[in-house]
Amino acid sequence: MERTEKPVINWGQLFKDGVFAAIVAFGLFALMLGFKTDQTLNNEMVLVPRPMLLWSVVGLVFLARIAIGYWQASREGRIAPPKKATALWMLKAEKYGLPMVIGFLVAYPMFVLLTAGPQGAIKWIDNFGIQILIYIMLGWGLNIVVGLAGLLDLGYVAFYAVGAYSYALFATSEPIKDFLAQLIGEGFWQAWAFWICLPVAGILAAFWGVMLGFPVLRLRGDYLAIVTLAFGEIIRLVLINWVDFSNGYAGISSIPRPSFFGVPFNATDEGFSAKFGLEFSPIYRTIFLFYVILALALLTAAVSMRLRRLPVGRAWEALREDEIACRSLGINTVNTKLTAFAIGAMFGGFAGAFFAARQGFISPESFVFLESAQILAIVVLGGMGSLLGVVIASILLVGGVELLRELDFLKLYFGDGFDPAQYRMLIFGICMVLMMLWKPRGLISAREPTVFLKEKKIVSADHVKEGHG
Amino acid sequence: MRAKSDPILRVENVTMRFGGLVAVNDLSFVAGRGDITALIGPNGAGKTTVFNCITGFYKPTVGRMALRHGNIDIDSHVEKLTDTSRDSLNGTGGSLFLLERMADFQVSARAKVARTFQNIRLFSGMTVLENLMVAQHNPLMVASNWTLGGLIGLKGFHNREKEAIETAKYWLEKTKLIDRADDPAGDLPYGDQRRLEIARAMCTGPVLLCLDEPAAGLNPKESLELNALLRSIRDDHGTSILLIEHDMSVVMQISDHVVVLDYGTKISDGTPEEVKNDPRVIAAYLGAEDETEVQEIEAEVGL
Amino acid sequence: MEVFVQQLINGVTLGAVYGLIAIGYTMVFGIIGMVNFAHGDVFMISAFISLIVFMAITAVAGFSGGVVFLALLVALVVSMVITALYSWTIERIAYRKLRGSFRLAPLISAIGMSILLMNFVQVAQGARNKPIPPIMRDTINLFERNGFQVAISYKQVMIIAVTAILLAIFWYVVQKTPLGRAQRACEQDAKMAALLGINVDRTIAVTFVMGAALAAVAGTMFLTYYGVVVFSDGFVPGVKAFTAAVLGGIGSLPGAVLGGMLIGLIETFWSAYFSIDYKDVAAFSILAIVLIFMPQGLLGKPEVEKV
Incomplete structure (x- = not known):
């Protein structure tokens, strides 16, 4: 980047800012960090002073403020790259980046298997691969509602829960199992439950999407967000309190795991390993689950890319731009919004069913508001409407936070009591704020037209609206 | 002016109240098929409110708005349709729509009334x-x-x-x-x-196109081009046009029929020539109080 | 009847707490049109600050009646100041730059801030419940009938009285001072207010500070009333207070107090007569119903769709 003139750095001012920030930090942290409330063995509350911690944090804030001030001052006078160029770069990234990422994902289990060996690979495929892919799929599903139709949904986790509970309840249902055992044979339900329930979970979630979507259609913006949040919480609280239905806090366990299209992953002679002449190892199931969620996620991406180019997708985007103009053009905005809700919810339901099958156990704890916030953050951070953006954001947020679990070596510096995983959500929150400050419109914010006459020109983020409801 | 011989839209006794404010007061007029009908009046006369009623964005407090496709006879069918709870009727030669009964998107989708907005959308x-x-x-x-x-x-x-x-x-x-x-x-x-x-x-693909101040903010050259475009829409496509406009040069040059509103009430209705010479219109635009003042002003401007 | 009166007293006490938090939501929404999602967590932080101050004073000066009262008073004031500082810092760092940009950005930033604050407290103070010894346990018996005693505790008297006094002061500031006028001007049209020489940034910052100070009052009252606080205590009271703000009509200050009272009463009566398990479901349902059927709330101005 070029600069017009060399920036002048006013060190006196920087120092003053630093002192000011340090004073504020002292005010904020003197009590919260300076003292720790602790319980003694006889259950008495005591205050433990922590002066060292307080002073080091205040010192850090002082230095950080000066560093930020310096960075800002040195950037002054720089010429930002032209918007068009950025937008073009984004189009290229989307065009070439997405196939590359997909290619990488397809090869990922093999790659991990080769580098980490069968024992180490499970963790990398499961905790990172599958975990991130679930969020990518949820992000792509929510992207239809938030990114395309511009409807701000803070309760997306409700549909994830509907999918998970539909699968869990159907798959563990004794009457269905007995009925099918008589009809087709023992063990049929155990083996095929996932593949039969997957579409059912999606349909039920879509149904709930319409049910919850219908009353809130008139609402706009933040109000819509809050009502969807309320719906999400209501569903979770009902799952907690209606013990007869959902087994409450205890959740549902021994949910059948997906089979390899009828062939179970176990150590028996009928199992996957025996049939394919392999030595039994849990890794096959993990790899299989990885490809199942990859396929589901890619289905979500393919459908949403296709929908964008259909009239309904264009109507979604038009709705995000200007609802009144849509109505003046004869578009039934109620139906259009409901389809967005239903399709978005359906993919959430698929992901939920997969989640239940992968875990083998679900409880309301997995469907808290934080999950919704996390998915929404992924969509917004990725850049609304961008598929590649969602992938990058998922890897950064989910993968990055997951990586913290691996930082055990930090115990060497901070002592044995230090648990990096404890800081996961704290860092997640900080990242959310910083990312918004850095890129309020997300990583890939330019919009690709769905149809063109002569040349496909990219639409820069300045023109794209974010929707009103 | 074909308002009498070949009407497309008949607005009858439309009143729109917002709380205590009467934005449109007992307005009736007929727009002819293949005509450019201009709705003019000073600021705040209720023109855009009329548009919003016709295009279904507002429901008028009282009143009926009948639009026809084809050659169905409005007079003989409109009462029959009003007595039913339906919003449209297919009869010999075409169909009839009661716009006040239709949701905004249906006005466009079924009755084929399209519109533009004062603040471009x-x-x-x-x-x-x-x-x-x-x-x-x-x-x-x-x-x-x-x-x-x-x-x-x-x-x-x-x-x-x-x-x-x-x-x-x-x-x-x-x-x-x-x-x-x-x-x-x-x-x-x-x-x-x-x-x-x-x-x-x-x-x-509308039969009636409602334009809310299409010439606002245009320079004279663009304004001329707009005139040509609107004429072509009328002549080559047979689309009737209902127009709100402040630019009198546009109104007088291209309209076949002018309806003048002031404080929500119709004060004049006729060809551009008739309206131009209507003392009430001049009074409304120039802010005169009574007849004598109008005459004085007319004398001054040399009418 | 007796149960009813008793629940009424309890409901009003709870309502006072919700109303105080709701004012923060309503003022911020009124002036910059954003749901300050982190406000519930600001409230939770204020309770922690009160807790620490209270523990520090009682640790040094003992636990006699007078000291407890004085400690609560000091805790209230310190908590108001420091919580206000938190809110000021949050606005300065996480919201100011995003004002007027992409509409979702401040909301996401606020959600991030909420997660940050909650987990900051968890990391700094631990995940356990933080109880204080029972204080001000005496009650005043109002009347007794059919063997059921209707009583109001000193705590409840204090909560209702402090709320009333602070609301009166706050009301005066907003209605009668130039600061309040500047706030209302920014609410109407921030750009125009700036052209007329009002320091919009400062006015908005002051709004955050005032909202946080009132939330700190609520936080201290909450601690006194329940005697325990935990890092996750911001979310549910926050959502309920937001419900209160919406129910009263967002942007309306009397509405926030009225809404708070109603939510407090509904919650206590629901728990008393129906099911305590579903009391949060009731609150969330009310939120949804109010937003869907009367989004302008009880005292708010109806919004006309501009075409």
């Missing part, structure tokens, strides 16, 4: 071409079998979409926007945006 993050494709949403939706056919890539939808692009191209050429087809609508200069909004409304 384009889909600014979508390209010019996409704007025109959105306007053809309903036929394309049918062609895509309500998305299912389109999703699996049926041929029929593909062909229909090509047709839609052709329609869009036609209107882009007509509005001289063809070179900007792939640019975001928000990138266009003001005058182009106004024309794009008209093109978009025309892509819905």
Whole structure:
């Protein structure tokens, strides 16, 4: 980047800012960090002073403020790259980046298997691969509602829960199992439950999407967000309190795991390993689950890319731009919004069913508001409407936070009591704020037209609206 | 002026109240098919409110608005339709719609009344071409079998979409926007945006086009081009036009019929020539209190 | 009847707490049109600050009646000041730059801030419940009938009285001072207010500070009333207070107090007569119903769709 003139750095001012920030930090942290409330063995509350911690944090804030001030001052006078160029770069990234990422994902289990060996690979495929892919799929599903139709949904986790509970309840249902055992044979339900329930979970979630979507259609913006949040919480609280239905806090366990299209992953002679002449190892199931969620996620991406180019997708985007103009053009905005809700919810339901099958156990704890916030953050951070953006954001947020679990070596510096995983959500929150400050419109914010006459020109983020409801 | 011989829209006793404010007061007028009917009046006269009632965005407090397709006789059918709870009727030679009974999107989708807005409402993050494709949403939706056919890539939808692009191209050429087809609508200069909004409304295939101040903010050259465009829409496409306009040069040059509103009440109705010489209109525009003052003013301006 | 009166007293006490938090939501929404999602967590932080101050004073000066009262008073004031500082810092760092940008950005930033604050407290103070010894346990018996005693505790008297006094002061500031006028001007049209020489940034910052100070009052009252606080205590009271703000009509200050009272009463009566398990479901349902059927709330101005 070029600069017009060399920036002048006013060190006196920087120092003053630093002192000011340090004073504020002292005010904020003197009590919260300076003292720790602790319980003694006889259950008495005591205050433990922590002066060292307080002073080091205040010192850090002082230095950080000066560093930020310096960075800002040195950037002054720089010429930002032209918007068009950025937008073009984004189009290229989307065009070439997405196939590359997909290619990488397809090869990922093999790659991990080769580098980490069968024992180490499970963790990398499961905790990172599958975990991130679930969020990518949820992000792509929510992207239809938030990114395309511009409807701000803070309760997306409700549909994830509907999918998970539909699968869990159907798959563990004794009457269905007995009925099918008589009809087709023992063990049929155990083996095929996932593949039969997957579409059912999606349909039920879509149904709930319409049910919850219908009353809130008139609402706009933040109000819509809050009502969807309320719906999400209501569903979770009902799952907690209606013990007869959902087994409450205890959740549902021994949910059948997906089979390899009828062939179970176990150590028996009928199992996957025996049939394919392999030595039994849990890794096959993990790899299989990885490809199942990859396929589901890619289905979500393919459908949403296709929908964008259909009239309904264009109507979604038009709705995000200007609802009144849509109505003046004869578009039934109620139906259009409901389809967005239903399709978005359906993919959430698929992901939920997969989640239940992968875990083998679900409880309301997995469907808290934080999950919704996390998915929404992924969509917004990725850049609304961008598929590649969602992938990058998922890897950064989910993968990055997951990586913290691996930082055990930090115990060497901070002592044995230090648990990096404890800081996961704290860092997640900080990242959310910083990312918004850095890129309020997300990583890939330019919009690709769905149809063109002569040349496909990219639409820069300045023109794209974010929707009103 | 064909308001009597061949009406397309008949507005009867429409009143719109907002709380205590009467925005439109017992307004009745008839717009003729193939006419450019101008609705004029000072600021705050209630013109845009009338538009919002006709296009279904507001429900009038009282009143009836009948629109016909084809040659169905309004007089003999409108009472019959009003007595039912339905919003439209198919009779010999065409169909009749009661606009006050229809939701906003149905007014456009079924009654084929399109509109533009005073403060331009384009889909600014979508390209010019996409704007025109959105306007053809309903036929394309049918062609895509309500998305299912389109999703699996049926041929029929593909062909229909090509047709839609052709329609869009036609209107882009007509509005001289063809070179900007792939640019975001928000990138266009003001005058182009106004024309794009008209093109978009025309892509819905309307029988009646309602334009809310289409010449606002245009320079004289653009204003002339707009006149030509509106005439061509009327003459070549048989689309009737209802127009709100402040620019008297536009109104007097192209309208066949002028309705004047003041404080929500109709004060004059006739050909441009008749309206121009109506003392009440002059009084309303120049703010005169009574007849004698009007005469004085007329004398002053040399009428 | 007796149960009813008793629940009424309890409901009003709870309502006072919700009303105080709701004012923060309503003022911020009124002036910059954003749901300050982190406000519930600001409230939770204020309770922690009160807790620490209270523990520090009682640790040094003992636990006699007078000391407890004085400690609560000091805790209240310190908590108001420091919580206000938190809110000021949050606005300065996480919201100011995003004002007027992409509409979702401040909301996401606020959600991030909420997660940050909650987990900051968890990391700094631990995940356990933090109880204080029972204080001000005496009650005043109002009347007794059919063997059921209707009583109001000193705590409840204090909560209602402090709320009333602070609301009166706050009301005066907003209605009668130039600061309040500047706030209302920014609410109407921030750009125009700036052209007329009002320091919009400062006015908005002051709004955050005032909202936080009132939330700190609520936080201290909450601690006194329940005697325990935990890092996750911001979310549910926050959502309920937001419900209160919406129910009263967002942007309306009397509405926030009225809404708070109603939510407090509904919650206590629901728990008393129906099911305590579903009391949060009731609150969330009310939120949804109010937003869907009367989004302008009880005292708010109806919004006309501009075409």
